[in-house]
Amino acid sequence: MPSLKENIIHEALRLFSLKGFSSTSITDILEAAGVSKGGFYNHFRSKEDLFYAVLERARQIWREKVLEGVDQVDDPIGKICLVLENYRDSYLIDFENIPGGCIFITLAVELADQHPKLADAVNQGFSGFKAMITGYLNQAQKTGDLRSTVSARAVAEMVFAGMLGASVMYGINKSADDLNYAIEAVIQYLKELVRV
Amino acid sequence: MPSLKENIIHEALRLFSLKGFSSTSITDILEAAGVSKGGFYNHFRSKEDLFYAVLERARQIWREKVLEGVDQVDDPIGKICLVLENYRDSYLIDFENIPGGCIFITLAVELADQHPKLADAVNQGFSGFKAMITGYLNQAQKTGDLRSTVSARAVAEMVFAGMLGASVMYGINKSADDLNYAIEAVIQYLKELVRV
DSSP: OOOHHHHHHHHHHHHHHHHTTTTOOHHHHHHHHTOOHHHHHHHOSSHHHHHHHHHHHHHHHHHHHHTTTGGGOOSHHHHHHHHHHHIIIIITTOTTTOTTSOHHHHHHHHHHHHOHHHHHHHHHHHHHHHHHHHHHHHHHHHTTSSOTTSOHHHHHHHHHHHHHHHHHHHHHHOOHHHHHHHHHHHHHHHHHHHHO | OOOHHHHHHHHHHHHHHHHTTTTOOHHHHHHHHTOOHHHHHHHOSSHHHHHHHHHHHHHHHHHHHHTTTGGGOOSHHHHHHHHHHHIIIIITTOTTTOTTSOHHHHHHHHHHHHOHHHHHHHHHHHHHHHHHHHHHHHHHHHTTSSOTTSOHHHHHHHHHHHHHHHHHHHHHHOOHHHHHHHHHHHHHHHHHHHHO
């Protein structure tokens, strides 16, 4: 049984994913979580305060879903492929937690101009993710699995963009086929860089 | 001197780009355009009605900026590279019209779950754009400029995702260097497919 605080975070995550941060009122969250205003303010000083708790919870879900099994793969390119597959097969279809799709993208796009400080917090996750992918690619270049002529940072940029593109399109058309196609395009792209 | 109607569309485009559709009230638009409620409803039946006019205007700006000079390039891969450069150098920095960055992405992400019908209208533009890029790639495969082993549709998917990724990151960090890097990564990706 989740605590009241956990329940508020969970319902806020769902609502932010569907409606974004600004369009979700505290009243919406109170109703969804079945909690009183007093109960809410016992745990959170403000909507911004809740935002950071939701972001932390979203990151935890992300790590659980997207990084699952990655440690058990030796080949660094294989690790990236598994990240892409997990993103598609486990994270993006987590309708219980993020019914509106990738929460990081939704918040980043919405908050960029409205709440730059909150958008920065989201962006730290993007930067960390790109650094992780760049690290795997550097490893792959050391072992000779990845062509040394390509820039690891540029490839990481393409992988990140590929996931972002796939997620935005899936958000609109909810087509599992299109999502699969877009993720496979990124995997093929990576495999081309290995093969030659 | 723009007409009252054009002025409303212009200010709505700016506001949608910054705040999204749902968070922009008709009152916000009236204030920005310096127009009365009566003046507004003389030209638009509803906020949705205005949405379609704004989308049409945004597409016109997109075509003017992003497709500029593309007809004069013979090489289909060169056309795509010019589209990417125009997107970066002319469209994304059009702060007068879209101060909050690529309006299509902002609207697509926001509206996907809130207003699927409006999101569909945005998505039609994405589909059209991907079809255009796929067409250029098909041409390039016919002339032998692009490897025949790659899938034109998959490459178009990566190009589209690359632009999307670049735009989302630029929205958050406003770094011209990062934007340039991300677009160059896509151009390099295309050139790799040509070279081998």
